[in-house]
Amino acid sequence: MNGQRVKKDTKNQREYFRVPDRVALGYRVVPTALAVDEHADLDDYVSPCFQALTELHRLDMEARYILRAIAEKDRNVADYLHLVEQKFNVIMRLVVMNNPDADNLSTVDVNLSEGGIEFPATEELAPGTHLALRLCLQPAGAALLLFGRVAHCEASDDAALPYSIGLEFVRQAEPERQVLARHALHLQSQQRKQAVPR
Numbered sequence: 001m002n003g004q005r006v007k008k009d010t011k012n013q014r015e016y017f018r019v020p021d022r023v024a025l026g027y028r029v030v031p032t033a034l035a036v037d038e039h040a041d042l043d044d045y046v047s048p049c050f051q052a053l054t055e056l057h058r059l060d061m062e063a064r065y066i067l068r069a070i071a072e073k074d075r076n077v078a079d080y081l082h083l084v085e086q087k088f089n090v091i092m093r094l095v096v097m098n099n100p101d102a103d104n105l106s107t108v109d110v111n112l113s114e115g116g117i118e119f120p121a122t123e124e125l126a127p128g129t130h131l132a133l134r135l136c137l138q139p140a141g142a143a144l145l146l147f148g149r150v151a152h153c154e155a156s157d158d159a160a161l162p163y164s165i166g167l168e169f170v171r172q173a174e175p176e177r178q179v180l181a182r183h184a185l186h187l188q189s190q191q192r193k194q195a196v197p198r
Helices: 032-036 048-073 075-097 100-104 174-195
Strands: 004-009 014-030 106-112 116-121 130-137 142-155 163-170
Touching: 014 032, 014 116, 014 174, 032 130, 032 142, 048 075, 048 142, 048 174, 106 174, 116 142, 130 163, 142 174
Parallel strands: none
Antiparallel strands: 004 014, 014 106, 014 130, 106 116, 116 163, 130 142, 142 163
16 A cells, blocks of 8 residues: 555645554553643653653654764764664664563554554544554654544444544654654655565
């Protein structure tokens, strides 16, 4: 299935690509105030371990911008720091695999964009419900903590996962948006390569 262009942000007229993916996912219903307040206490909804994973990944993203600036001045230093980054990513993947939250995450097929996600669920959720979403992207093992508002909930043909939830992300930080955008572009590139006749 090829990626589809879907307009999600009508205020900024930003268009997003929605692509099929397979991710590890878990969610909890949260109060609206928590979903929109970036200073809210999350300890009752998300484990400190997963919060630490998301913070580590955010710092890694910020370091990449600095690494590009260093590369322009000293290639050797940049190459060394790139190796350090690769070692860090290996450690991150190991931590994600051994994260206590992993037992509460389900690997499911989704449609994903930087503006939202559609995923299967066992329960019906009313439009307007706010969720805290724990998301692990593969193969990088990126752990993201995202907040969203249910846009729609529809019945599906899957007896085990009888509902399909459409979630629009809210209170999205720029590093997280960029991770999702980069991931979507990577998936699109893979799909194009697979579609080329050999």
